[in-house]
Amino acid sequence: MTTLDHMMAHLRNYFMHGNIEDPMAEARILVGGIMGLTRTDFITKAEDHIPLEHEIAIHDAAGRRVRGEPVYRILGKRGFYGLELKISDETLDPRPDTEVLVDLVLDLLEGRRNESLDILDLGIGTGAVCLVLLSELPNARGTGTDLAQGALDTAAGNAALNGLASRFGTVRSNWFADLSGRYDVIVSNPPYIRSDVIPTLDREVREHDPMLALDGGTDGLDAYRAIAKGAARFLKPAGLIAVETGFDQKDSVRNIFEQAGFDAVAAAKDYAGNDRAQAFKIKN
Incomplete structure (x- = not known):
């Protein structure tokens, strides 16, 4: 059996030679996720021996990481805006930059947080955006759509995991195709990478x-065109629509929504200073 301190030193060296960008941070995430450790535990339990089953799991996970599998996919879960979310093969791993979209919506809803709002999340994935909004808006109800049944199942499971199942439901739909009703808020983090760029993305992605x-x-921009074209029929008169965008798409996305009858009302940058989220309302 090995101690926690020895395991961390081993993983740091292993990840460094495996060209992992931040070897110590990733080792801490991996070991902490497998063993259920806090940051403080890495100090106070440094000389504790690791149980054999955890040692085996850590070595297996470390090999997967060096072969290119992202650390949170290995763990099968990730924290997002205070919620723990499970990740599946048919969902994105929710990135911290997407929290900017949540913040933008919550800022625009200041003063309405206790209202019975209806929220629609197009392309629900793990449920990250919608479920955080439900956790922050105690009387809101949420609906998530996706083409991938696996994503819908994952989102529903995450709603249950976080005590939000009674206010959340899913619909399998290609954007608005199988939806009815109207919503106070429509949100989406849609696919926005150009097809020719996909082969150049990091291996992990x-x-x-x-x-x-x-x-x-x-x-x-295909998703934005589809969303902008259909959104007005599903928004309540004072409704709000907010989307995440690529770092260089702010003007293009704004133009798409303006041509579809919307006014831009707010925008936000991510933690690196890149344009990342925009919000719109129907023109008066």
Whole structure:
């Protein structure tokens, strides 16, 4: 049996030679996820021996990481805005930048947080955006759509995991095709990468993220056109629509929505200072 401290030193060296960008941080995420450790535990339990079953699991997971599998996919879960979310083969691994979309929506809903709002999340994935909104808006109800049944199942499971199942439901739909009713808020983190860029993405993304959630068509804007074209019929009069975008798509996406009868009302940058989210309302 090996100690936690010895295991961390071994993994740091193994990941360094495996060209992992931040070897110590990834070792901490991997070991912490498998063993259920906090950051403090890595100090206070440094000399504790690791149980054999955890040692075996860590070595297996470390090999997968060096072969290119993302650390959170190995763990099968990730924290997002205070929620724990399970990840599946048919969902994206929710990135921290997407929290910017959540913040933008919550800022625009300031003063309405206790209302009985109806929220629609197009391309639900893990449920990250919608479920965080439900956790922050105690009287809201959410609906998530996706083409991938596996994503719908994952989102429903995450709703149950976080005590939100009674206010969340799913519909298998190609954007608005199988939906009815109207919503106070429509959100989406749609596929927005140009088709010709997909082969150049990092190995972790192109080999492990679902193509359905990545490929935005020839110019990366297909999803925005579909959403903008259909959204007005599903928004309540004072409704809000907010989308995540690629770092260089702000003007293009704004133009698509404006031509479809919307006014831009807000935008937000991600933690690296890149344009990342926009919100719109129907023109008066």
